[in-house]
Amino acid sequence: MVKSERKPLEEIRASIKGYRRILNMGCGGCSSVCLAGGQREVKALNFELNAFFRAAGIDSHVDEITIERQCNQQYFDDLYEMVPDYDCLLSMACGAGVQLVAETFPDIPVFPALNTVSIGIDREVGVFEERCRACGQCVLTYTGGICPVTCCAKSLFNGPCGGTNQGMCEIGPDTPCAWKSIYERLKRQNRLDDILKMQPPMAWRNQVVRVTVQAPYAKGHRK
Amino acid sequence: MPDRVATEVTVSAESTAVDPARIKQMLNRHKAKIKISLRACVHCSLCAESCFLYTSHQQAPRYMPAYKFIHSTGLLYKKKGKVDRACLEKIRDIVWQDCVLCTRCYCVCGIDIPGLISLARGICRSQGVYPDFGVSGDG
């Protein structure tokens, strides 16, 4: 899922500076799963911010609400009810959630409390590793299930480059060469011919806002 | 917050018979974990506030993590898988409608509540009981 981490407290404080009534919104989706923006983190951040306001004699207060998902207006019922009472909103969702909230309430400033980091896997409690950059043109079929866009420093579709060195990447001795790993994996599965299949250059469609329409739901979707 | 939109979870189209043997087999794979979790749960209700759905639904007991796992996986286990479709549909509403599997339940005794709820989801799915999110079947 999407992985995020909390911004430094100073940055959050600077963004909400001058606003009196603040609503901090948690998200029960990915940011809850990655332990960055669920109800628990909302409580913790509010505790910290309100303690700061009290100590500094600032007449501001942060309230809390956590909703199922901030990337779907279907779950916004609570927000429609509460948001008009606030001067600004703090969102502990990923970048997508922040933007849907901002779009839904165009008159009220919405600030992110998280940095959205990656699409990744859960290694263990609180430890996540990036695995996908949402490039929109998945080549995992040919690369033995190892993403060269994410794991190769140059995001090469057809690798390796000349910088591979004893199985390590030229950017540092601690970074494995993704294409070496791809080679090993394909060899193990007797699929080495896949590495020879040239992949056409990426169409970098992420230069524009990508819209995803699942085929069964295409009917009725207007561009 | 009003109750979650009813149209979101509708009855799955096909009405195949429930296969208790398959359910039992799935339960048996995790038998010891279910048994220990049910035993470790002292029904203290302290998990309630860790569920944001509980706090945003006027503290309705049915959103308590303990309630959800006792009445889904716990129920299936107690009935040894011998349940009917209506029962599975009730469980479906608990594990999909009342739980978003945000995996953040707090348990004093450390029970893996999300794990047990996802197990119930798996069992429902194996019997063709799942939410279709308002869009019918085949797509």
Add this chain to the structure above:
Amino acid sequence: MDSTLRMLYHLAQGPLVWAAFILFWVGSVYQVARLLSLTRKMETRRRGRAPDEGPLSAARSTDGQPGRWSARLRLSIAGTHSLTIGVSVIFHTLLFMVPLFLLAHNILVDEAWGVSLFAFREKLSDYLTWLFLACVLFFLLRRILLARLRAISSFQDYYILFLAAAPFASGLLAYHQIFDYRTMITLHMLLGEIMLVSIPFTKIAHLFLFFVLRFLVNHEYSLGSGRRAWR
């Protein structure tokens, strides 16, 4: 009648004590071993980033805000349910302390083995027993009155509360010589033995399940540095 009581008395103070202790230990070891067999040791991996930004970053902040531990406490279950957690801590402490440091128990142990623990003054044990029973009453009322507890309560919840309270109540009655002493003390021993045997086989097993699941298994709320995961 008197001979039945006499026989029960001798059974309860002799062979049943041993049976209870053996069943308790065998059952407990079996339960813990089974739980451990359900989990496996996690391999330690090199982490991608420093793990210092935990879920409770507020409690770890160095902004000169409320001290670490007090913030941690306020944001923990002890902050959400201060009264219940407070009563619970007292209840569980007394559950161990009172019988362990009771003068009468220690005299028995001393007579049997010539060793004994330090013992409270009898008056203090008396007060603590009353306090313990008050905690029991709190849990009982909570279970009866709160809808959220009623929604998940079962017979066993009342039963284990009874099991915990009964040896204390009967011991109190025996100490104060209310009702027939001989009957009460026999009842007290029997109830204590039943409680001991019940520990591994009822919900009282949370006595050790708590430590295994909270300390040894790795999850968001683990205490300590458990490195075990569910299989």
